[in-house]
Amino acid sequence: MSEHKPNIKSKELSVDLRDRIVLRHKSGEGYRKISAALNVPMSTMASIIHKWKKFETTRTLPRAGRPSKLSDQGRRAVTKNPMVTMSELQRSSVERGEPFRRTTISAAIHQSGLYGRVARRKPLLSKRHMAARLEFAKRHLKDSQTMRKKILWSDETKIELLGVNARRHVWRKPGTAHHQANTIPTVKHGGGSIMLWGCCSAAGTGRLVRIKGKMTAAMYRDILDENLLQSALDLRLGRRFIFQQDNDPKHTAKISKEWLQDNSVNVLEWPRFESD
Structure with missing residues (x-):
């Protein structure tokens, strides 16, 4: 004969018991197991977990009505x-x-x-950069899927080995994670890091190259010579693929442009989105 459980309402449970329910749920225990272990009805337990997911608290919330x-x-x-x-x-x-x-x-x-969330990190942009991004997006809004699948995207990035990467929390509404006031601006420089060049397309990732020392235009040309066409070949993009690079001075240097022209590489025009 099954044991009869009292009809306990969530508001009657102690804060400690509500916290124990949430802790067990976070550790991966199922509803039935928690209910049996703590002798709490499934409906009451589900209500507590739902409130915790929505409000991040098990405490009794202020009653509805005029805001306090x-x-x-x-x-x-x-x-x-x-x-x-x-x-x-x-x-x-x-x-x-x-x-x-x-x-x-x-x-x-x-x-x-409003809920406490970890602030997202976004590149520091001026109004001019924002306008350039919007114009670029509008210009390519109607590009076909076939065209987009032929783009080989590339960039360099620094992986920080030492430095301040502390998280900041922000109060925001759901769906506003990328609003400017809710983000932490980032810039492309710092110490204690390694520099990498890589590329990717809709079909997957191309080659990844570690850059030793300060990169020059000549080093960038060599990276293209040794990795770009082979990456396009590995990703089966065909000879008429479209190459993307930003406006870093090493990318737009004379020797870099000459290499791209000599190898008949079609380059995607790229407005200045941010400070390099």
Whole structure:
């Protein structure tokens, strides 16, 4: 005979028990196993996990209705500075003479549809760069799939070995990860790194080359000579493939252009998107 479980509502569960439910769920345990182990009805447990996924808290949220004063203050603070930390928000509430717990502040901000997320990193762009990107996208909006599949994309990149790569958190609404205010600008320089050149197409990746020392136009031409045509061949792009490179001075140098012309490589025009 199956054991009868009491009809426990989620609001009646202790914070500790709710946290244990979420912890077991995060460790990969199934609903039935958690329900049996903690003697909590499946429906109650599902409700707690759903709330945790949506609001990132197991605490009781403020009731629906007129937004609280704290919610208004939190919304104004994070709208003005999306990267304000929870510690700063809590300290601000203490300075106003209205000290609130971190969970209370978090729940109030969630009421406004804002959630703490790790800020994405994006290249630092000026308005001129943004306009150039938009114009380029519009110009190629109607390019056929066949044409796009023939493009061999290339670039150099630095892999940081030493340096500051600390994550920053940001308060934002779902779907706004790439809004400028919610991202961390990045630039293409730094110390303690190795430089790589690589290429890829819709069919896959081409050759990857480590660049030793400071790259010159002559080194770039040699990289093309030793790797570009072979990569296109390996990816079965055919002789009439389209080569993409940015406007780095080494790419647009006379010897680089001459090599591309001598080998009849069709180069995709490329506006200056960002500082190199």
